Amino acid sequence: MVPAKGAIAALVVSMAVVVGCSGEPGDEHTVATPTEQLPPNQVAAVPLPDNAVDDAVAKLDELATSLMDSTRIPGMAVAVVHGGKTVYAKGFGVREAGGQDKVDADTVFQLASVSKSVSATVVAHQVGKGTVEWETPVVSKLPSFALADPATTAQLTIGDLFAHRSGLPDHAGDRLEDLGYDQATILDKLRLEPLDPFRITYHYTNFGLTAGAEAVAAAAGTAWDRLSADTLFTPLGMSSTSSRFVDFQSRPNRAVGHVNVDGNWVAGEVRNPDPQSPAGGVSSSVNDMARWLAMVLGNGASNGTTIAEPDALLPAISPQVISSPASSPEARAGFYGYGFNSSTSSAGRTAYSHSGAFALGAATNFLAIPSADVAIVALTNAAPIGVPEALTAEFGDLVQFGEIREDWRGIYQAAIAPINDPVGDLSGKSAPANPAAAKPxxxxxxxxxxxxxxxxxxxxxxxxxxxxxxxxxxxxxxxxxxxxxxxxxxxxxxxxxxxxxxxxxxxxxxxxxxxxxxxxxxxxx
Known part of the structure; x- marks a missing residue:
């Protein structure tokens, strides 16, 4: 089955189970807690090497530069958070191919589906505040919202939509957006979509999650973009981050999206993701994303600012649905929380992550390893070919094992390649040599x-x-x-x-x- 176009996070869920790090929280040098002091379900197979994070960070310049050279993508920015601090933040390449403006740590990129994880922390804030619960029925806040089955509609919760377990088809509503339909119309038309079994089926849906977020905004009595800014971006000092496309367009230091045309990266049409803003409409810099990651690693708090109560955030980063079933008895399954991939690494460590991509020119990824108190984010201004995922996976290997153990570049390039394949039943086919005549x-x-x-x-x-x-x-x-x-x-x-x-x-x-x-x-x- 060819993955749906427009986002790669659903595919990367299955890849996330093999990436991870080990270790325990600390400051610049993580100090492992003795195994005998840990609960059984926190014991990992591989201890963290000495100076694991510092040594991995020291190699990021080389890794990022070699990826830029091998793929020739125009630009990328990378940041790492450890011990509650940003320990690395740097830009590579240019904001637009052929231009002179360099990418730096304050360059704003479209996050695409990494927006889902950001939005989940906005919801976690509202859960901690008591405005909603993850288990709040959507129709209690959006009475007009409906799916094809009345019983499903009545039971559907905010958490169900953030976990992609509503039964809606994969990427339901995305092609309506391409035709110019607005958010309200698309959400209304979801009632016409056929449904798979409720809560036991995982199908990645941008507009399903958007509906869940809009229910939260309705409960809070404000618009989603304002709720995001007031409860998350402003308190954390994320001054270059927004959930509105017009704000991205107005940033003087912004990255332009590129597509590959005959082997060359070319700036093209800019994606306006406002109709699915909670699912794909956030724009940010790696400096701002580092502030967000520090908060998530800090169990909802950073530098004395509490965004989400720990018991409200934990469900978002914990498994809520099987997103990638095991293909054999020895394989690890992949899981999804509420807006986050949540999986177990090859070292036996929990990790949460998300990828994002626009076919029109954005590819993003972050990876967080709470037991190592470390997270990395990579943002690029090129259509998806696996670059940010490869970089964060290589960093994960370095932190965990002190060496890169897999060919992550080849693995992710092969895994993501089908997303760029043409769609449609006549793609790649030649017309009949002797066709039957058409009517007038x-x-x-x-x-x-x-x-x-x-x-x-x-x-x-x-x-x-x-x-x-x-x-x-x-x-x-x-x-x-x-x-x-x-x-x-x-x-x-x-x-x-x-x-x-x-x-x-x-x-x-x-x-x-x-x-x-x-x-x-x-x-x-």
Whole structure:
């Protein structure tokens, strides 16, 4: 199964179980607690090497530079937190390919799905404050919200949505966003999605988590972007961080997203993720993210500022659902908490993490090892090819073992490559050499209704058919393929270059393969 486009965190969940560090909290030099003083479930297989974190940090310049050289991505920023302090923060490369402006530790990047972990700490603040609980039913705060099954709707909690266990299909609603639908409309249309079994199915959904966050904002009586700023960004001094795209656009020191075109990184369209802001709309710098990581490692507090009570934060970073089942008896399963990957490393240590990516030009990752009191974050301005994940995994190996034990660069490059594969049933195919003739083009023209996607308009323009969809009036020229089947090319956040879908006309109906992934792609004239 090819992973859904637009985010890579769901795939990286399965990779996170092999990354981790060992050791115990301390200051600049972590001092391990004797094994006999630990509860059994905190005993790890491998002790932390002497000066583990310091030695690993000392190698980051070399690791980051070699990754930049081998992948030629335009820019990256990296920070490490240990002992409650930022012990490393540095930029590499440039903010835009061909430009002279250097990336530094204050350069603002789009976080993509790392936003989910940030948003989970906003919710944890509200849980600690008593505004909501993780177990609060969503409909008690958003009465109009519904899923296809009334029983599921009644029981669905904020935690269910942050753990991706609602039963909604993978990435439900993402392609509606591509067509220009706003957040309110997309959340309303989720009731039309087919559901898998509730609370025992893990499907990664940006708009499911967004609905959970919006329920929290409603309970707090304010907008999500204001809640994030007031309860998290401002108290921690994260002055370059925001949940609004307009703020990212206004930063003079911001990284421009890039896509790979014929082997070259090219600045292109900038993703506006406002409709799914809690799930993918945060922008930040590594200096700001280091403040956030220090708070998370500090059990919700940093430098005397308490953001979340420990018992409110712990469920978010603890396993709540199996996200990646074991494939064999000797394999470790992967887990997801509330907005965090939560897994067990090869050293027997707990670790929490998250990746984020925009196909239009962002790839991010953080990795935290609480027993070593260390966390690393890497932000890049290039489409996902595994760079931030490889760097944090290499750092994890150095902290844990004193050496890099796996080819993380090759592992993550191979794991993430399918995300950049074209989608659509006609991708990579050649049209029939002797196709059956189409009917006269005017016979296909008209408006075709669909409750989920909205109307599809087929019009004739200069001797060819054009498909128009969504509030953004996305235009897709149709080219004849065979008989009543036409082809159209796609591009954007969820459709990498080379994506080609069929449009099949059949006695007053129109089926669009790309929009039919959950059986919702049939339109009626």
């Amino acid at each position: 083009l005017p016979s296909y023209a008209g408006t075709y209704a669909n409750e989920y996607w909205g109307p599809a308009t087929i019009s004739e323009d200069d001797g060819a058919l054009v498909l128009t969809l969504g509030p953004a009036q996305r235009r897709y020229p149709l080219r004849h393929w065979d008989g009543d089947t036409f082809a159209f090319e796609l591009s954007g956040e969820n459709a990498p270059p080379g994506s080609v879908s069929s449009a099949i006309f059949d006695n007053g109906t129109l089926t669009l393969d790309y929009f039919d992934e959950n059986g919702l792609g049939k339109f009626t004239r």
